Amino acid sequence: MEFKDYYDTLGVKPDATDAEIKSAYRRLARKYHPDVSKEAGAEDKFKSVNEAYEALRDPSRRKAYDQLRAGGYREGDPFRGPPPNWQRETDFGGGEGGFDQESFSDFFESLFGGRSAAGRTGPRPGRDLHAQIAVDLGTAYHGGRERISLRDGSGERTLEVRIPAGIAPGQQIRLAGQGYPGMHGGKAGDLILEVGLRDDPRFKLDGRNVLVNLPIAPWEAALGATVTVPTLGGNVELRVPAGSDGGRKMRLRGRGWPGKTPGDQIVTLDVRVPKADTAEQRELYEALAKAYFEYDPRG
Structure with a gap:
């Protein structure tokens, strides 16, 4: 049997706070969960993380483990079991609930698996x-x-x-x-x-605000128009002011993510230019160019 360094398993320091240990456990449990991770050996790592957290989350178990570890044990060192007075000096009956011994290593059971007959047969809640x-x-x-x-x-x-x-x-x-x-x-x-x-093709969440790009025609941007805007709560009408440039942002208050103080929806105008596919359409573009011959879009 080998000694297990539970702090090393969770990637925390021996003086880590309970909150730091819990945070590390949640992060690693998500990373190696068999339903999520594709890494080789993820299931074994997931079990190791669960075991380390079970040992360190309970104050009495952690205190006893720290005393044992202070004797100079390191990960992988040969371990013959706890000292003879182990059970007399420590009480593992309290803490945040029971555990399923069959899912943990011999090392864990040698430290925390020995209970009184009442402790072995009494009801013990399962882990989350x-x-x-x-x-x-x-x-x-x-x-x-x-x-x-x-x-x-x-x-x-x-x-x-x-x-x-x-x-x-x-x-x-x-x-x-x-x-x-x-x-x-x-x-x-x-x-x-x-x-x-999941990613959405139209909407993006930014805090409590919802972002959306709205395609509009050049004449809608130049002359102004009332256009239909999709929101997560349904379509609404938006007044686009005359002379709006592409990239202009408009705010629909209260149309963002719901809550005590709902977010807003931020609409970014995306001016789309139609192609000149026919002779008539090209003539119209040429007429527009002549009418605005003094206009320089680059400054």
């Missing part, structure tokens, strides 16, 4: 399962449902997830009881889904 879900911009805006497939220790399963209206990228959805199973009658952990947004 972290995953990602990608949704369309429209679904995130209006709300809806999304089906996801998960692969974990119990096999592959499909779930239908309710997407709350106005959820933003990076926010989380918690599904109670859909995490790792509990032991000895303990309740299952939760499934925590971090929301990401």
Whole structure:
């Protein structure tokens, strides 16, 4: 049996705060999750990250581990087990819930797997399962449902997830009881889904503002016009002022991402020039050039 350096596994320093350990765990769990990662050995790395977090997230387990590590052990060193007084000096009955010993290494079980008969047979809740879900911009805006497939220790399963209206990228959805199973009658952990947004061909999210390019004709830009603009909440009418240049930005207040203070939609005018495919169209362009012979678009 070899010693495992759990700090090294999570890529944090031994004096890392609980928040830093949790952040590192979430980042690595997302990176190596079998449903997401294509890297070789990702599943084993995912299990190692889970084990390291289980050891370090509980104050009593972390304190005992730190004392053992202070004896000079490093990753891969031969390890024959904890000292004889290990269980008498430490109590691992508290913390943030139980764990499934079968999913962890012999090293972990040698340190934290020995419990009293009551501890082994009493109900222990399962761990939370972290995953990602990608949704369309429209679904995130209006709300809806999304089906996801998960692969974990119990096999592959499909779930239908309710997407709350106005959820933003990076926010989380918690599904109670859909995490790792509990032991000895303990309740299952939760499934925590971090929301990401799929690219949209028309709209782009910038904070709480929604960005969109609006193609318009040269005569609409020159003379002014009322044009239809798509928004995530439906089409609206926009008045384009006469003499508008391409690239001009116009703001539709309150038409951005929903929330207590809704964002705006920023419309960028994109002047499109039609081709002169016929003799008549070329003549019209020539007449326009003569009428504006003094105009220099380059200054």
